[in-house]
Amino acid sequence: MNFIGLLQCLVTFVITLSWNGQVVTNGQDVVGNPQPKIIGGEQAILGDFPWQGMFLQRTSPSQASLVCGCSLIATRWVLTAAHCTIDRQSSDILVRFGTVDKYNPESSAKEYKIERICQHPEYDPNTLLNDISLLRVADNVQYSSYIQPIPLPNQGAQVPVNTTCTITGWGSISAQIQILPDYLMEAEVPVISNDQCSQWYLSTMATTQLCAGYKEGGIDTCQGDSGGPMACPTAPSGGQYILQGITSYGRGCAQAFSPGVYTRVSEYVTWIEVTTGSANRLFGTNKVLASVCLVVYTLLHLSNNAAF
Ligand code: 4AZ
Numbered sequence: 001m002n003f004i005g006l007l008q009c010l011v012t013f014v015i016t017l018s019w020n021g022q023v024v025t026n027g028q029d030v031v032g033n034p035q036p037k038i039i040g041g042e043q044a045i046l047g048d049f050p051w052q053g054m055f056l057q058r059t060s061p062s063q064a065s066l067v068c069g070c071s072l073i074a075t076r077w078v079l080t081a082a083h084c085t086i087d088r089q090s091s092d093i094l095v096r097f098g099t100v101d102k103y104n105p106e107s108s109a110k111e112y113k114i115e116r117i118c119q120h121p122e123y124d125p126n127t128l129l130n131d132i133s134l135l136r137v138a139d140n141v142q143y144s145s146y147i148q149p150i151p152l153p154n155q156g157a158q159v160p161v162n163t164t165c166t167i168t169g170w171g172s173i174s175a176q177i178q179i180l181p182d183y184l185m186e187a188e189v190p191v192i193s194n195d196q197c198s199q200w201y202l203s204t205m206a207t208t209q210l211c212a213g214y215k216e217g218g219i220d221t222c223q224g225d226s227g228g229p230m231a232c233p234t235a236p237s238g239g240q241y242i243l244q245g246i247t248s249y250g251r252g253c254a255q256a257f258s259p260g261v262y263t264r265v266s267e268y269v270t271w272i273e274v275t276t277g278s279a280n281r282l283f284g285t286n287k288v289l290a291s292v293c294l295v296v297y298t299l300l301h302l303s304n305n306a307a308f
Pocket of ligand 1: 221224253
């Protein structure tokens with residue numbers, strides 16, 4: 001092994017360690033966790049939103065309950081909200097795709113374990129800024145007619161104001177009392193400018209946030225829809241959907257002058273690429289290899305020193 005090789009091993013090893021340290025993976029449950037809640041929508045048809053996933057928390061070895069929504073973006077990667085992953089352990093999370101029926105999953109349904117939570121390092125639970133997390137799936141997700149990833153926008157490519165986007169989830173269908181649907185619900189909401197949204201909320205929306213909904217309310221996401229997708233057509237005439245938003249929060253649900261607030265995915269594409277890219281490279285054999293490299297390097301170094 002030459003010097004450059006050793007150096008590469010060492011650098012890989014150091015990156016492995018430091019990368020591990022940055023990722024948030026911890027345990028307890030928090031008060032105000034999103035409970036399963038779309039308002040003013042309709043039942044979705046199986047296969048119409050093949051990227052939509054259920055984010056489930058294991059409650060016992062044989063049971064799991066719906067915590068949030070999520071979106072499949074690659075064979076091993078799922079995107080959700082950071083407020084869904086905060087204080088949770090990857091071993092307690094399951095994701096299910098290819099189904100709309102919450103209680104009786106269709107035969108197309110597939111469930112996967114989560115190997116790692118990559119929560120945005122600057123997620124702020126107080127301001128809800130950077131409300132975005134990546135989940136590394138423990139196995140390759142098997143694509144089918146009912147399970148497909150959703151493409152991401154280009155970094156910085158903002159969805160135009162007034163674009164009609166589709167929100168989906170198993171959240172409450174009522175704003176007043178929690179009425180949970182058995183089936184995945186869908187609704188359409190127009191994108192609102194950050195200026196307009198800031199006026200209505202009496203606080204400045206960050207460029208990393210995206211508002212969508214109606215001045216008069218009535219159609220909106222609600223608790224439990226959190227972490228799920230806001231999918232927007234690439235052209236006004238329709239066509240392919242891309243993931244522009246992650247359901248984050250709102251002032252109540254479906255209230256007038258209180259549109260839903262979404263994490264603006266186009267501001268996080270570089271973060272997603274870097275995070276998934278480095279994890280893909282460092283996982284599995286590479287990680288073992290990096291450790292082996294360090295041991296070999298140390299031994300060689302010691303024997304060299306001993307020789308002199
Ligand atoms: C929530 O708490 C939540 N009206 C999600 C979306 C909205 C409100 C609350 C938007 O999960």
